[in-house]
Amino acid sequence: MRNNQNNFRENLEKGVEINISPLIDVVFLLLIFFVVTTVFVEETGVRIDRPQAVSAQDLEKTSIMIAVTADNRIVYAGRDVSLNNLRGIVAQQISQKDTPVIIIADCDAAAGRLVEVIDECKLAGANQVSLAANKVTK
Template sequence: MGRFKNNSDDSTDAVVDISPLIDCVFILLIFFIVTTTFVEETGVEVDKPQAASSVQLEKTSIMIAITANGEIVYGGNEIGISGIRPLVKRMMQKEDVPVIIQADQNVMSGLLVRVIDEAKLAGAMKVSIATLKNQG
């Protein structure tokens, strides 16, 4: 009868160690932060023209904006027409990414053509113009 004792007066609490769970949560958090792709915006608001043939492009790209008054902006800073070629060359050294130009619909076509030309002279193979999808 001594083999099975019921020691009800022993009050041992079961403790769950949650430190491995916290480690797993932090590892998952770091994984999602590292693998997330961030889209770098141009830093200015432009009124894009509409087009019926609009398609979605890659998330990793060089975004250059042309405002209605002719300013050329990348990353919130005005770079001017002379800043396009060095910027695109530097970005193309890492990987071959497309150049997307967000031009205001009131931009003169000559300035838009010069921006496209500078990007292509810097080595960009794909240069696109950002538009809004036509809803009609």
């Protein structure tokens, strides 16, 4: 009996340790899970001064983003694209799935250039072609 009391005292003096290694592993797994499953909305890579609209809606995460700059350049995925190549790019992206096309046009972009871009997207097979705008808050 005396021996058991000595063992108990020795254990109390040593203290109890909590192993947090499994907890750290779980936290890192959760972090990796959230980073991998997060979907980011990709912008076009150029600065665009969007027009204002009260009826503006949020961008879809799976959209094809095409920008028309103030100097009438067409930009897709951060690269300048010619009007002739735009149809092929849009057709390739849409062939994978029925993806909406969102055109982000600068306020100073020519209306004629914007119509040309919309036409090329429609000819490529895009069913949903929308224009992006900043939502006006009341």
